[in-house]
Amino acid sequence: MTPRLLFTVLAILVLPVAIASIGYQWHWHWFPLLDLDDAPALLAYGLTLSVGKVGIAIALVLLSLLALHRWRRRPGQWLVFFFCLMAALGSAFVTKTVAKQYFKEPRPYVLWLAEKGRLADSDRFYAQLPSIREQWLADGLREMPERQVPGWLKLHWQDEVSYSFPSGHSIAAMTMAGFYCLLLLYRRRSLWLVGALATWSVAVCYSRLLLGLHWPADILASSVLGVMFGALGAWAFIRWDRR
Numbered sequence: 001m002t003p004r005l006l007f008t009v010l011a012i013l014v015l016p017v018a019i020a021s022i023g024y025q026w027h028w029h030w031f032p033l034l035d036l037d038d039a040p041a042l043l044a045y046g047l048t049l050s051v052g053k054v055g056i057a058i059a060l061v062l063l064s065l066l067a068l069h070r071w072r073r074r075p076g077q078w079l080v081f082f083f084c085l086m087a088a089l090g091s092a093f094v095t096k097t098v099a100k101q102y103f104k105e106p107r108p109y110v111l112w113l114a115e116k117g118r119l120a121d122s123d124r125f126y127a128q129l130p131s132i133r134e135q136w137l138a139d140g141l142r143e144m145p146e147r148q149v150p151g152w153l154k155l156h157w158q159d160e161v162s163y164s165f166p167s168g169h170s171i172a173a174m175t176m177a178g179f180y181c182l183l184l185l186y187r188r189r190s191l192w193l194v195g196a197l198a199t200w201s202v203a204v205c206y207s208r209l210l211l212g213l214h215w216p217a218d219i220l221a222s223s224v225l226g227v228m229f230g231a232l233g234a235w236a237f238i239r240w241d242r243r
Contacts, residue, residue, distance in 0.1 A: 018223075031108050037147050045207070051169045064085070067187075092171045092172060095166075113140055134158050141158075169205075178228070181198060182231055
């Protein structure tokens, strides 16, 4: 893996996400930007689900088959590939979990609901156990009309009562994109495929902004960390393959 490949992946994955932070400095309000009961919001929710438990499992299987298609076979290749991939994703997960408890940043939707009088202030909210947060959130959202916050988003918010920084969905998507994009570029596979994977991962990051789950700094930090973990995993597999 050359520095040029790494720079290419950083450029196509991190730079588009950085635009969100630049826009935020210019007072672009990513949430609530969409009409949450319209099709664009539902599309953002679909992108978020693509990194859920089922979505990420399907994506990992398909992308792994695609990455290793017609790769020269070596003894133990799938085992090493799986170890490198899981080490990258596991590192991202641990980093995300520890960082959330350290920074303790409230989510945008929590502050938004507090401003509307639907929820206690964020300090009181996050001082409660997760089960109590879910109940408070359910109570606060019960009287909100569907056109303002649709039912599917109410349920999604109730599943996301942890802290904001960093974004677990974004770091997972970017770890996968960094890992597979580097392998595909290393093998000189279709640039359209690399572009599609990069577009998906960036779109996942923006979906988290538009649904009120994260701030621009959350997804930017998650993108940098995710690409770093993904690149290390891909580098380890390529190094093993060359030896």
